[in-house]
Amino acid sequence: xxxxxxxxxxxxxTSALQTMRTSAWLGWxxxxxxxxxxxxAIYSIIRPISTAAILIVMxxxxxxxxxxxxxxxxxxxxxxxxxxxxxxIQGVSFGILDDREHYRTLKYIYIAPIRxxxxxxxxxxxxxxxxxxxxxxxxxFGAFFLKIPIVFSEINWGLFFAAIVLGLLAMISLGIxxxxxTLIIKNNAWSLGESLGAGLLIFSGAVFxxxxxxxxxxxxxxxxxxxxxxALIRRALVPEIGRAYPMYTDVSDGRLILxxxxxTLAYLVIAAxxxxxxxxxxxxxxxxxxxxxx
Amino acid sequence: xxxxxxEALGRIYKIKKTRKxxxxxxxxxxxxxxxxxxxxxxGLLGPNGAGKTTLIKVLTTLLxxxxxxxxxxxxxxxxxxxxxxxQINMVSGGETSxxxxxxxxxxxxxxxxxxxxxxxxxxxxxxxxxxxxxxxDRANTKSSNLSTxxxxxxxxxxxxxxxxxxxxxxxxxxxxxxxxxxxxRRFVREWVSEDPRRTLLLTTHYMVEAEEMCDRxxxxxxxxxxxxxxxxxxxxxxxxxxxxxxxxxxxxQSEFEELKQIPxxxxxxxxxxxxxxxxxxxxxxxxxxxxxxGFLAAKGSSIITLHKxxxxxxxxxxxxxxxxxxxxxNGAAD
Amino acid sequence: MALQTKVTxxxxxxLFFQTVIGRAYPRIIGTQRDLAWLFFDxxxxxxxxxxxxxxxxxxxxxxxYIGFVVLGSAMTAYWLNILWAMSSQLYWEKETxxxxxxxxxxxxxxxxxxxxxxxxxxxxxxxxxxxxxxGNWLFHVSYTVxxxxxxxxxxxxxMAALYGLxxxxxxxxxxxxxxxxxxxxxxxxxxxxxxxxxxPVRVFGFWAAAAASIIPLTLGMDAIRQLVFPSGPxxxxxxxxVELIVLSILSVAFLFGAFYTLRLMERLAIRLGRITDRxx
Numbered sequence: 001x002x003x004x005x006x007x008x009x010x011x012x013x014t015s016a017l018q019t020m021r022t023s024a025w026l027g028w029x030x031x032x033x034x035x036x037x038x039x040x041a042i043y044s045i046i047r048p049i050s051t052a053a054i055l056i057v058m059x060x061x062x063x064x065x066x067x068x069x070x071x072x073x074x075x076x077x078x079x080x081x082x083x084x085x086x087x088x089i090q091g092v093s094f095g096i097l098d099d100r101e102h103y104r105t106l107k108y109i110y111i112a113p114i115r116x117x118x119x120x121x122x123x124x125x126x127x128x129x130x131x132x133x134x135x136x137x138x139x140x141f142g143a144f145f146l147k148i149p150i151v152f153s154e155i156n157w158g159l160f161f162a163a164i165v166l167g168l169l170a171m172i173s174l175g176i177x178x179x180x181x182t183l184i185i186k187n188n189a190w191s192l193g194e195s196l197g198a199g200l201l202i203f204s205g206a207v208f209x210x211x212x213x214x215x216x217x218x219x220x221x222x223x224x225x226x227x228x229x230x231a232l233i234r235r236a237l238v239p240e241i242g243r244a245y246p247m248y249t250d251v252s253d254g255r256l257i258l259x260x261x262x263x264t265l266a267y268l269v270i271a272a273x274x275x276x277x278x279x280x281x282x283x284x285x286x287x288x289x290x291x292x293x294x
Numbered sequence: 295x296x297x298x299x300x301e302a303l304g305r306i307y308k309i310k311k312t313r314k315x316x317x318x319x320x321x322x323x324x325x326x327x328x329x330x331x332x333x334x335x336x337g338l339l340g341p342n343g344a345g346k347t348t349l350i351k352v353l354t355t356l357l358x359x360x361x362x363x364x365x366x367x368x369x370x371x372x373x374x375x376x377x378x379x380x381q382i383n384m385v386s387g388g389e390t391s392x393x394x395x396x397x398x399x400x401x402x403x404x405x406x407x408x409x410x411x412x413x414x415x416x417x418x419x420x421x422x423x424x425x426x427x428x429x430x431d432r433a434n435t436k437s438s439n440l441s442t443x444x445x446x447x448x449x450x451x452x453x454x455x456x457x458x459x460x461x462x463x464x465x466x467x468x469x470x471x472x473x474x475x476x477x478x479r480r481f482v483r484e485w486v487s488e489d490p491r492r493t494l495l496l497t498t499h500y501m502v503e504a505e506e507m508c509d510r511x512x513x514x515x516x517x518x519x520x521x522x523x524x525x526x527x528x529x530x531x532x533x534x535x536x537x538x539x540x541x542x543x544x545x546x547q548s549e550f551e552e553l554k555q556i557p558x559x560x561x562x563x564x565x566x567x568x569x570x571x572x573x574x575x576x577x578x579x580x581x582x583x584x585x586x587x588g589f590l591a592a593k594g595s596s597i598i599t600l601h602k603x604x605x606x607x608x609x610x611x612x613x614x615x616x617x618x619x620x621x622x623x624n625g626a627a628d
Numbered sequence: 629m630a631l632q633t634k635v636t637x638x639x640x641x642x643l644f645f646q647t648v649i650g651r652a653y654p655r656i657i658g659t660q661r662d663l664a665w666l667f668f669d670x671x672x673x674x675x676x677x678x679x680x681x682x683x684x685x686x687x688x689x690x691x692x693y694i695g696f697v698v699l700g701s702a703m704t705a706y707w708l709n710i711l712w713a714m715s716s717q718l719y720w721e722k723e724t725x726x727x728x729x730x731x732x733x734x735x736x737x738x739x740x741x742x743x744x745x746x747x748x749x750x751x752x753x754x755x756x757x758x759x760x761x762x763g764n765w766l767f768h769v770s771y772t773v774x775x776x777x778x779x780x781x782x783x784x785x786x787m788a789a790l791y792g793l794x795x796x797x798x799x800x801x802x803x804x805x806x807x808x809x810x811x812x813x814x815x816x817x818x819x820x821x822x823x824x825x826x827x828p829v830r831v832f833g834f835w836a837a838a839a840a841s842i843i844p845l846t847l848g849m850d851a852i853r854q855l856v857f858p859s860g861p862x863x864x865x866x867x868x869x870v871e872l873i874v875l876s877i878l879s880v881a882f883l884f885g886a887f888y889t890l891r892l893m894e895r896l897a898i899r900l901g902r903i904t905d906r907x908x
Contacts, residue, residue, distance in 0.1 A: 047814065
């Protein structure tokens with residue numbers, strides 16, 4: 001062995017990193033490269049602001065314009081961060097559809113010596129990055145125009161970053177589960193990720209507390225990591241108001257983090273199992289190089 | 295009256311400025327003069343990017359001419375597109391038409407409705423044509439479940455459904471297997487011959503297809519018509535010259551360039567193979583061979599095989615362009 | 629082998645009618661052939677409706693607002709249909725190669741657009757009705773219909789204006805935009821906001837509501853709310869009569885607009901070579 005040769009182990013690790021880096025670059029290019037940066041920025045702002053504005057107006061017509069009230073602040077922050085849920089969930093499945101039906105490259109990805117899930121996760125980074133930008137814009141809009149009381153010095157940054165990292169991992173796991181399902185769908189289900197993401201709003205506690213739902217729907221919400229994650233985000237950004245939200249009031253921050261960690265690990269395992277099974281079915285049915293032609 | 299007639303037809307595309315290249319124009323058709331008689335099966339032969347598809351688009355009213363005129367059955371493409379559309383149809387190879395969730399029969403029926411054909415007649419004709427192309431057992435299959443070749447057959451049937459007087463086939467056998475391509479060629483030939491009012495203009499980059507099927511062929515490259523005649527006469531234009539296929543033990547590209555200087559050399563191509571190189575040469579006459587053999591000997595190369603053969607349309611193309619069609623498509627240097 | 633079956637070809641109004649039926653067919657048959665739509669077009673919008681209902685429940689809104697959400701969710705199906713299956717449609721047709729085949733046929737492109745619109749309207753009405761029925765059943769929405777005839781007229785005029793707009797946008801999308809997907813995506817949420825899918829549009833004030841009325845669903849939904857909910861007239865933007873007049877004007881204007889933009893699109897596309905982009 002010469003001194004410059006890499007061991008197979010190192011090669012495998014480099015390859016995963018390289019795959020992730022390349023697919024993240026690709027995802028970002030596809031997400032942003034269709035127009036010039038200004039139009040892209042406007043495009044990225046309009047949608048989240050409009051969605052937030054629907055909530056603002058709903059609140060306005062019922063409660064009047066007191067946007068500093070805890071129930072509105074919690075709803076606003078929940079809605080802002082829910083954008084990330086939609087993006088992470090949609091990212092993977094959209095990448096699969098885009099590569100399979102539009103660019104028709106999924107088959108080449110599959111025969112390349114890379115780990116496909118790593119590629120798919122990287123591919124979704126573009127939409128996650130845009131979503132992060134949207135979250136930021138929505139929060140800034142809220143802070144400036146609605147006086148949402150986010151005080152920089154009062155933010156619990158440690159809790160915030162821990163929650164963001166764990167939450168993103170959990171959301172990506174959900175994305176892989178949905179993406180795996182997309183692998184076997186014989187349909188041009190472009191809106192699947194987005195619609196299902198929007199559907200999860202019900203079970204997330206993002207814009208209303210779970211306890212107003214009928215019991216069976218509450219159970220679904222409790223079995224998903226989103227509501228714990230959003231509770232932590234609220235407590236990190238607006239500690240007082242966040243704790244006033246009528247969900248998990250008797251659970252400490254530390255315990256909430258542990259719960260989220262548990263859920264994240266569980267969903268990572270579930271995602272791996274679901275991917276393995278559905279990927280097998282997709283290859284058995286010959287779905288990898290399928291074009292729906294609708 | 296000609297079925298198709300163009301006079302000094304030109305078409306340019308204006309390419310907008312991008313980050314990578316400045317604004318520029320691309321000449322797709324350059325002073326094209328063409329006359330296709332009624333009842334003729336006419337072929338446009340040229341490499342990919344030669345301008346064949348652009349010409350078809352102009353003639354089918356999808357694209358306006360930038361200069362000159364084009365007429366179909368005496369009607370001007372720019373001024374009388376509606377009248378032309380009543381008389382034509384078009385099939386593009388490699389493209390799918392219709393909707394994946396409709397069956398073959400439903401897709402075809404839908405298109406007949408855009409031509410005002412009553413449903414009963416349309417359904418009878420669909421079944422007849424499907425039988426001819428061997429697709430009748432797939433009439434009720436969703437077109438998304440068809441293979442590429444079968445989808446192309448459906449597309450071809452669509453072109454014949456409406457009884458056009460001028461039919462444009464753009465690479466119709468693209469993607470078809472050998473047997474299916476043969477069936478399509480036979481059907482196309484018969485369709486034209488059974489009614490003298492029918493004209494068919496076909497683009498292809500398959501030499502055999504042009505030679506086998508067409509009454510006349512125009513050779514097109516870089517938007518220009520280089521020659522237009524019957525395949526036989528095009529080949530005969532090289533009859534005073536000799537066409538040779540020669541396999542030699544070794545010859546590289548620079549030596550081949552030197553070979554081109556031999557007096558009497560007209561055109562030629564070289565392809566490197568495992569056991570040496572293959573030359574396709576058009577020489578002024580047989581006497582040039584002496585000089586060629588001397589040249590090869592001086593280069594230390596020996597002849598493995600040499601045979602004189604009849605000229606093909608490929609040779610005609612090489613003699614006109616200086617490169618094989620494949621080399622043009624691959625962007626080989628002049 | 630000579631073809632045995634002879635075909636005749638109609639022209640004029642019969643060709644127009646045949647084209648409309650021909651192009652509507654895939655959309656109508658699609659609803660029964662591809663049952664995935666039950667999931668994608670009903671179940672998923674239904675989840676979204678439930679979310680908005682519970683937001684109002686959490687805010688302790690009057691029960692009528694639940695009705696607004698159910699109605700708005702049903703009408704969302706039409707807006708999504710206009711964006712994704714009308715405005716973007718010619719663009720998709722270009723991508724798949726069908727557009728060239730439509731243009732070289734002797735039929736009118738207006739007939740093709742009418743076919744797309746009528747097929748889309750039928751398929752979407754099925755979806756909207758299902759969402760409406762389930763929403764009503766689940767959330768016990770009660771309606772007090774003032775006049776069935778007025779309601780019918782509002783619906784018909786709203787759809788005429790809306791699908792006229794869709795037909796017009798289809799040419800514009802194709803002409804000025806190569807990114808139909810992004811444009812449709814961009815237009816989705818702002819219209820959901822300003823057309824008042826979940827609340828009375830008068831909350832925006834007169835001028836903003838008037839500007840939003842360019843989207844026919846704004847006045848259409850406002851008029852429907854006034855005609856079926858007891859508090860509707862109190863929350864209405866304009867009187868139903870005025871809204872009917874504006875919707876009539878919009879219907880005619882968009883239909884003419886569709887006709888002229890289509891002609892413009894065809895002319896420019898042929899000149900610039902945009903109907904099919906490939907060179908050859």
